Amino acid sequence: MDLYILRHAVAEARSADNVEDDGKRPLTAKGRAKMSKIAKGMKKLGVKFDLLLSSPAIRAKDTARIVAAEFNAKKKLKLSMNLAVGGNQESLVTELVQERGAPASVVIVGHEPALSFFASVLLTGDGGMAVDLKKGGLIKLQISALGYRKCAKLMWLLTPSQLRRLG
Numbered sequence: 779m780d781l782y783i784l785r786h787a788v789a790e791a792r793s794a795d796n797v798e799d800d801g802k803r804p805l806t807a808k809g810r811a812k813m814s815k816i817a818k819g820m821k822k823l824g825v826k827f828d829l830l831l832s833s834p835a836i837r838a839k840d841t842a843r844i845v846a847a848e849f850n851a852k853k854k855l856k857l858s859m860n861l862a863v864g865g866n867q868e869s870l871v872t873e874l875v876q877e878r879g880a881p882a883s884v885v886i887v888g889h890e891p892a893l894s895f896f897a898s899v900l901l902t903g904d905g906g907m908a909v910d911l912k913k914g915g916l917i918k919l920q921i922s923a924l925g926y927r928k929c930a931k932l933m934w935l936l937t938p939s940q941l942r943r944l945g
Contacts, residue, residue, distance in 0.1 A: 779874075779924055780933075781900075782825060782885040783893050783917040784845070787813035787938075789837035800863065801835040809913070813841055816914045816938055817848035818945030823936075825918075828881035830854045831874075833861035833888045841914075842887040861888040867896050871926045893917075903928035914938030 788809030792800065805813065827849070832842035834857045846855045860870035865888075874884060886893075894909035897917050901907060911917060915937055919930040 779881065779921045780827075780883040781874075781919040781921055781924075781930065782820075782827065782883070783897055783911070783919065784841065784885055784887045785890060785893055785911045785913050785915050786833070786835070786838040786841040786887060787816070787844075787914045789913075804836050805840045809837075810840070810844065812914055812938060812942060813844045814848070815942040815945040816916070817845045819936075819941035819943070820845065820916065820945075821848055822944045823941075825883075825885070827851070827854065827883045827885045828879065829856065829877060829884045831856050831858050831861060831884060831886045833857070833863070833865070834859065835862060835889070838887045838889065842885075845885065845887070858886075861886060861892075863889050863892070865892065867892065867899065868926045870896070871924060875924055897930075897932075899926060899928075900930035901928065901932055909935070911935070912938050914941065916941060 789803045832838050846852045894911050895905040898905045898907035917935045918933040921930045
């Protein structure tokens with residue numbers, strides 16, 4: 779399996795209006811524009827996916843929708859509470875393993891620090907590896923047998939600016 783880990787794009791800042799429900803913060807106009815270029819860069823890199831799994835938070839959903847639109851893959855987009863802030867990563871692995879059709883390539887869209895921790899667990903077996911995943915950054919892992927343990931090989935980690943330059 780190729781697993782792509784994508785951090786959501788730049789979202790509106792927390793404010794008194796949205797502090798109660800952090801999941802309702804949308805992307806900024808600049809975040810949307812940058813994510814559109816990032817999605818184009820992903821396409822030029824040859825990224826392909828059978829499943830696009832996103833946190834239900836608006837900023838992650840908006841990021842995933844931009845990717846889905848660029849790849850003409852709106853039907854491949856699903857939401858997962860396991861990718862929400864405070865989601866269960868072991869359950870995320872179970873969800874991916876049990877996904878119908880055994881996807882060969884998956885993009886997950888979520889939040890920090892959970893995504894970096896998840897990448898670290900899959901690469902080293904624990905969450906101790908420092909991974910700097912910027913907003914709109916993308917990691918590609920190659921996995922032979924997915925489990926919540928050391929099971930992945932790092933193929934690359936690209937910054938948002940690197941991806942935008944490709945697009």
